Amino acid sequence: MVLGVGLYNKGDKTMMENQKKKLKRTVSLVRILAKYGFGELLNxxxxxxxxxxxxxxxxxxxxxxxxxxxxxxxxFGQAFSSREDLLPMEMILELRKLQDNVEVKIMDIPALLKSDLDIDPEEFFAQIDPEPFASASIAQVYRATLKNGQKVILKIKRPGIREVVASDMLIMKDIAKLLVSYSEVFRRINLVEVLEAFEKSIVQELSFLNELANINRFSRNFKGNTSIYLPGVYPELSNDNILCMEFLDGVKISDKDALLAMGLDPAAIAGKGLDLYLVQVLEHGFFHADPHPGNLMVLKTGQIAFIDFGSMGSLTPIEKEMLEDFVSYFMAQDAKRLIAMLKKMAIRFNVTDEDLLERDIHGFFDLLDGASLEEMDIKEVLGKFSGILNNNEILMPDHLYLLVRGIVLIEGIGRALVPDLNIIESLRPYILKIAFRKLSPEELKKSGLKLLRTLTEAMKTMPDELQSVVSKLNAGELKIRQEIQGLPTLKKTMNRGMNRMVMAIMMCGMLISSAILILADKPPKFSGIPVLALLGFLISIVLGLGILISSRSKN
Structure with a gap:
């Protein structure tokens, strides 16, 4: 078969380009692996x-x-540097030393601004430093001053970095599939899924428009909060390769001596930083995924500023609600409900023995009870719990692993400033807040309406299903074969179940009605609460007790 020149379609051309990138990087990969004694991996x-x-x-x-x-x-190595549950400690310590080994790239910033943003830099900038003050693998950062005197930074993406990352990911995926197909160890650590989550994260970091959107969302979430400083951004001077934002004059949050020199209390700063992060996770559902000391600055005012918003974790409302329940059950040491929540949250749940899993979790809780607050290390706690999940082949969503890494980093910062800081104790006020919110009239009304919608949908389909049964019965087409052992016991069980269901529906109805009456705020009242609403809550409590007593009764 002969192919003429020019007959390749766009898909073929893209495939060929990808293969060329893979080949070029594979040659480099083989050479470097052989240099460090890992050539046998590739024969x-x-x-x-x-x-x-x-x-x-x-x-x-x-x-x-x-x-x-x-x-x-x-x-990729840095992403694994907090996974003590998967890797030996000697390797973890080495991965934490990983640094971007990159040379400073000489770039003509004014010319780049002119070509990329289609502007005359002299109309916007009074001065631009020719040398970067920070250089990393994805971008270089330059100081500049706008015409109005405002000091800013210009984050410039390295030329060709997107292509390098794309070719690296193609090779890494091939290697991951090979390792998983030949080794149970790599299957158990979910290497392919971990790599997919990593690819998603690094692609987001490569987009400065994505980072700009993250900054704007983060700022909206914290609007009016005086504990945090929100840096300004300049969308008109930004695109997918360039990000212009306000220059912040502060110190690293982990620099205890600098904080003391500024007259600030390190313990107060540590508590404030921890609170701000817990607010991001448990209230906003949108959190910084890489809160290491270099990404948290403290200003002279005592305000904390987060920087580098390329990697963020995000929770949907349902995921946020499940996380709240998960944390509540964890703090209450309720193993059964914790396992039920793990089933809902997990991407993969291949537990063969749930009784064994429950015993493992109870053993984990016993370890927590036996440790003092000073001895308790959140990194060790989360590592042991992750170990239980891995041993039982439970794969959680990638945003939870980002969250775990973020909490470990934040607690590390806090302990550097205040050695006896304990994040688990800091969680308790938020758990109480979540509990009170779930019992509020507005939340009860929302839950009750959701239950009513579910029942209404079920009732809508029931007549059609009954009609189908009656039609078959009239036509003599309905045949029933049954063999029931212990029929009297079954009748009693069904009667009890129906009675409890009726009482539960009545209880929900009374709760919803009472919540609506509270919102209506109609007299007569007792202690500021409508009397009818109080009566409704009282009846609901009585019905609830009746259900509880009925469920505990053997007869």
Whole structure:
């Protein structure tokens, strides 16, 4: 079969380009892996480690190989640096040393602004530093001053970085599939799913328009909160490759000496930072996914500023509600409800023995009870709990792993400032707040209306189903075969069940009615609450007690 020149379609061309990228990066990958003694992974024959490298441990060689392979591999290693539940501690310690090993790229910033933003830089900027004051794998950051005297920073994406990441991801996916197909270990740590979550995260980081949208959403969430400083952004001077935002003059939140020199209390700053993060997670459902000390600054006013919004975690309303329930059951040490919630939240739940899982969780709670607040380390706590999930092949959504990493980082910052800080105790006020909100008239009304909608939908379909049964009965087409053992016991059980259902529906109706009466605020009242509403709540309590007593009764 002969193919003429020019007959390739756009899809073929893209495929060929991807293959060329993979081939180019694969050559580099083989060379670097062989250099550090990992050539056998790719059946590479020249696998001799020479010189000083031969005296290094395997974990040191892994870290150095990742650094030389470039930004994608460095970030992937950094993503695993908090997964003590999956990797040995020696490797974790090496992964935490990972740094972006990149050279400063010489760029003509005015020319780049002119071509990318279609503006004359001299009309907007009084001055732009030619040298970056910060340089990382994805971008370089420059100081600048606007015409009005406002100091800003320009975050400029490195040329060609998107193509490098894309080719790296193609190779990493192939390697992941190979490892999973040959090794149970990699299957159990869900390597393919972890890589998919990582790809999603790094693609978001590569888009500065996405970061700009994150900053705006974050600012809306914290509008009016005086504990946090929200940096200004300049959309007219930004696009997908350039981000212009306000320059912040502050110190790292972990710099205790600098905080004291500014006259600030490190303990108060630690508590404020922890509270701001818990608000992001439990109230906003939109949280910073990488809150390491370099991304949290403290200003002279004592306000805390979060920076670098490329990687954010986001929860839907349903996910946020499930997380609230999960944390509540965790704090209450309610293993059964915790397992039920894990089933709802998990992407994969392959538990073969739920009784064993429940015993593991109770054992975990016993460990918590036996440790003092000073001894309790949230990183260790979350690591052990993640270990239970992995041993039982429970795969959680990627946003939960981002959240775990964020909480570990925040607690690490807090403990650097206040050694006896305990995040678990800090959670208790939020759990109480969630509990009170769920019992509020507005929330009860919402829950009751949801239940009524469910019952209404069921009642709508019931007549049609009954009509179908009657039609078949009249036509003599309905046949029933049954064999029931212990019929009297079954009748009693069904009668009790029906009675409880009727009482439960009446209780829900009384709760909804009472909530509506409270919102209507009609007299007569007792202690500021409508008497009829109080009467409704009282009847609901009586009905609830009746259901509870009935369920506990053997007869």
């Amino acid at each position: 590479y024959t020249n696998n001799q480690v020479e010189g000083e490298i031969s005296s290094l441990s395997i974990y040191e060689r892994i870290r150095m190989a990742l650094e030389e392979l470039g930004p994608t591999y460095v970030k």
